[in-house]
Amino acid sequence: MAAVVETEGLTKFYGHRRGLEDLDLEIRPGEVFGYLGPNGAGKTTTIRLLLDVIRPTRGRMSVLGMDPRDSRVRARIGYLPGELALEGREKAGDYLDFLARARGGVPPEVVRDLVERLDADLSVPMGKLSKGNKQKLGLIQAFMHEPDFLILDEPTSGLDPLVQQEFLAMVREVRTSGRTVLMSSHVLAEVEHVSDRVGIVRAGRLVAVEDVAALREKAVRRVEFHFDAPVPREAFEGLPGVRELRVEGASLRCTIDGRPDALIKAAARFTVVHMVSAEPDLEEIFLTYYSDEEGRHADAGVKEPA
Ligand SMILES: Nc1ncnc2c1ncn2[C@@H]1O[C@H](COP(=O)(O)OP(=O)(O)OP(=O)(O)O)[C@@H](O)[C@H]1O
Numbered sequence: 001m002a003a004v005v006e007t008e009g010l011t012k013f014y015g016h017r018r019g020l021e022d023l024d025l026e027i028r029p030g031e032v033f034g035y036l037g038p039n040g041a042g043k044t045t046t047i048r049l050l051l052d053v054i055r056p057t058r059g060r061m062s063v064l065g066m067d068p069r070d071s072r073v074r075a076r077i078g079y080l081p082g083e084l085a086l087e088g089r090e091k092a093g094d095y096l097d098f099l100a101r102a103r104g105g106v107p108p109e110v111v112r113d114l115v116e117r118l119d120a121d122l123s124v125p126m127g128k129l130s131k132g133n134k135q136k137l138g139l140i141q142a143f144m145h146e147p148d149f150l151i152l153d154e155p156t157s158g159l160d161p162l163v164q165q166e167f168l169a170m171v172r173e174v175r176t177s178g179r180t181v182l183m184s185s186h187v188l189a190e191v192e193h194v195s196d197r198v199g200i201v202r203a204g205r206l207v208a209v210e211d212v213a214a215l216r217e218k219a220v221r222r223v224e225f226h227f228d229a230p231v232p233r234e235a236f237e238g239l240p241g242v243r244e245l246r247v248e249g250a251s252l253r254c255t256i257d258g259r260p261d262a263l264i265k266a267a268a269r270f271t272v273v274h275m276v277s278a279e280p281d282l283e284e285i286f287l288t289y290y291s292d293e294e295g296r297h298a299d300a301g302v303k304e305p306a
Contacts, residue, residue: 002029002065003027003029003062004028004180005027005050005062005063005149006026006062007023007059008060008061009022009023009058010024010046010049010056010059010060011023011058012045012056013057018042018203018204022059023046023059023205024206025046025199030175030178031175032171032172032175032183032191033180033181033197033198033199034184034191034192034194034195034197034198034199034212035182035201036185036188036198037184037186037200037201038186039186041201041202042201042203042204042205043201044082047079047151047153047182049068050068050151051068051074052068052073052074063077063149064076075104076147076149077148077149077150078141078142078144078147078149079142079150079153080139080141080142080151080153080155082153082154086126087127089125089126090125091125092122092124092125093122093123096137096140096141097111099141104145106144110144110146111140115140117166117170118139120133121133122137131158132159132160132163135155135157139152139167143174146179149182150174150179150181150183152181152183152184154184154186156185164190168193171194183195196212197210197212198215217258218258220255220256220257221277221279222253222254222255222277223276224274224275224276224277225251225275226251226252226272226273227252227267227270227271227272228273230249231247231252231270235269236252236266240258241256241258241262242254242257242263260277
């Protein structure tokens, strides 16, 4: 099947300032693509180009197999902007009804269902919406007409953890139905559980595209085993991927790089009473893409405080 997004040498300069340069990107049908980078990396520029809000300095692109200037493209896209300009005294709920009609008559129960799922309070005038409710309204209008392609710019900002979970469930449902999602974020943790692939953009350039499953396999995990009796250190030395090995009496701690298979088989020769394996730290891998030759993190803004 044809790509949902295909760009070739896509470039945008704002005067002399680089917004995006030579982007070659392919987003496949039915995938959730996480588009990651720190502030100012070029994520919003990419999104605005795909939506024909701004025009490229050079390069070419197609969206849903068409030129983004083709007016038929927009109707098949659901878009959540990074910054929603929602002002005025009109009730937020009324504005949503207006959008539902403008999208060719979205059934009221579909809108109601989304309002309930995201626990949105739209009873107030738009100018008085809280940041979280503004974001929810933005999501509802992006999802409600069941578009073929969802473009979500920083979708989880301002959502509390429970609502974030519901949002991620909605994204998974979109994928299950064979539709496609592009979501930007500056935090890997926000997109890694739902993305099939992530693209990492920095200073206007795409520096990597990675399969999330492959990233996870490469990731470093911290592992602990507790046995019913002391174990010999030699039994665990030299195992593939095992580093920082510490054996103290009946406890073993180490990091494991890649598959834990050999370590688990070695441990299984003794009686394991307890085992702890931390989630792989993908953020660590992600940050290596942002390090310069000296290993410093070039963009401190990438990592959010925990
Ligand atoms: N309208 C504009 N005029 C001039 N420069 C711009 C304009 N829009 C973006 N830029 C510049 O282009 C670069 C990329 O910005 P962009 O907004 O695409 O980044 P981003 O990754 O979306 O960041 P953020 O997370 O802050 O939105 C930045 O250096 C930014 O200052």
